[in-house]
Amino acid sequence: MLAACRGFVFDLDGCVWQGEVLSPGAGEVLTALHRAGRRIAFLTNNSRATGPAIRAKLHRLGLAFAEHALTPLEIIGSVVAERFGRSRVLVIGAPELTAAVRAGGHDIVDVAAFRTATVVVVGNDFELTYERLAAAARAAAAGAPLVTPNVDPRLPIEGGDFLPGSGAIVAAVATAAGVRPVVVGKPESPLFRMALRRLGLEPAEAAMVGDSLESDVAGGRAVGMRTVLYAPGAPPAPGAADLVVRSFVELARAAGVG
Template identity: 70%
Template sequence: MRDAGRRLGGRRNSRGGGGRQDRRARRAGQARGAGRRDPPPARGSRARPRDGTRGSTSRRGALRLEQRRRADSRGVRGRDRRVRADGGLALVPALSLSTLRGFVFDLDGCVWNGDVLNPGAGETLAALHRSGRALAFVSNNSRATGGDLRVRLQHLGVGVAQHVLTPLEIIGEVIRERFGISRVLSIGAPEMGAVIARAGHELVDVKDYRAATVVAVGNDFDLSYERLTAAARAAARGAPLVTPNMDPRLPIEGGDFLPGCGSIVQSVAVAAGVQPVVVGKPEPPLFRMALERLGLTAPTTAMVGDSIPSDIKGARAVGMPTVLYAPAGGAPADAADVIVSSFAELARLAGVG
């Protein structure tokens, strides 16, 4: 059972335990003068569910299942409980990372913060690569392509970064598939505008926002009120609003952060009264592209990330096992299949540490 609040209901006996055969037996016993009587059934008695199946919903509150919510001796928390055939609870081993064939890693907040690798990240990635595991990296970065981030990883000493994906790999294609060749008002980094133009779209200047048929909004370090206004007005006039991601924060070194792409997109969406089309995580395309690049299936490849809404929920939607990187702790016990507080712990669980 996955949800702590769900109940397992039994099936109520419609005769209250006193069926026809019971009454005949009692009458026969009285006729024989026997002093022995069957005890009356308890008021409100209910049958147990059989073979661990859910009974009728008429039995409310019959049995509440308390989930196991504490870490085991190795600090692993996750979906480690099931219902036995007798209605009790049995422990199920947590996901075994040592049997997986591949890992897909988030970057910002997971592998690195700003320009600094998180402790143990480089060593763990190298050990996984030596063990024969396939590795890919998927970021929601709206200011860089996969190639840009691959170079950045290599400069930080991560030489195993071959497959690196960001929403910029597909944003131009998504716009073309959904809205055709478009006139796009691009509010974001020059890199985002460049990939949209390479996909065959025409870029529209801020002053010509009325001509835009699509508005693309990413994380814009040069954001001005004029640019924000142009995006909101174009979207309000009917141009679809497209964004690489809805992440509210961009983690950087020292435990600090910058306002993320989602913060800007929300401002535009609220002012225009529209909902954005999201290209990156948690939507499926980048996860599926990573699996295709690795040549692996979803059940054999874990997603490792620090964001429950983007990394964990997105990966679960495509059938991938999930590992939540939570160095500060405090994550709900059922937030992911496995929760780790460090890369050293991840390496141990994967059998390479």
């Protein structure tokens, strides 16, 4: 199944890396795939990092060949513009998220001026305060559409630990406002399609590899890619993905490079 795949799109958090360290065997197997001429892209729902920043981290971790790294920040400004026109946006999230929204041609609204917002964008926010949460919820309740890079509940870090993800904050805002968010990243299709375009491949020629059934496998399947679930812990139900691997070594074997 994978031996015929010309390209692979890898999820990052909880798959290629855990926080600041590569998963066991990931460096060796990715390098072997690259040397075998397979095309590789990286796709993350990270709501705080740009593509170039992700690429720099991959290089720092020893994956010098990494070229295509895609995050929701690359498209969130244009998604808001396409759906809602040029907007006055209240952003709850990292400075990088604010910069990405501004780069899409939108005006940024201060937290204190939340009543003038026409769109609310919420991502992971390490400086979250009750005031910011209240402003976002009130603006969304008043009718400003709620847009988010992702609804991932957790951000996996080293040692099997996690931080609350963008989805946890979005859930608080959406619950208080009584609205549903527009999701820009996985499992929605724009990032998957952009990755395939960068690789120059049709969906059936590429496999999506990730640790999340809801985001990586469901999203990859929806655009017609092969899907591989990376499940180093307890294996999930059979048939959850086209292939379930417990290690990168297993993935290499299945792909014909191990």
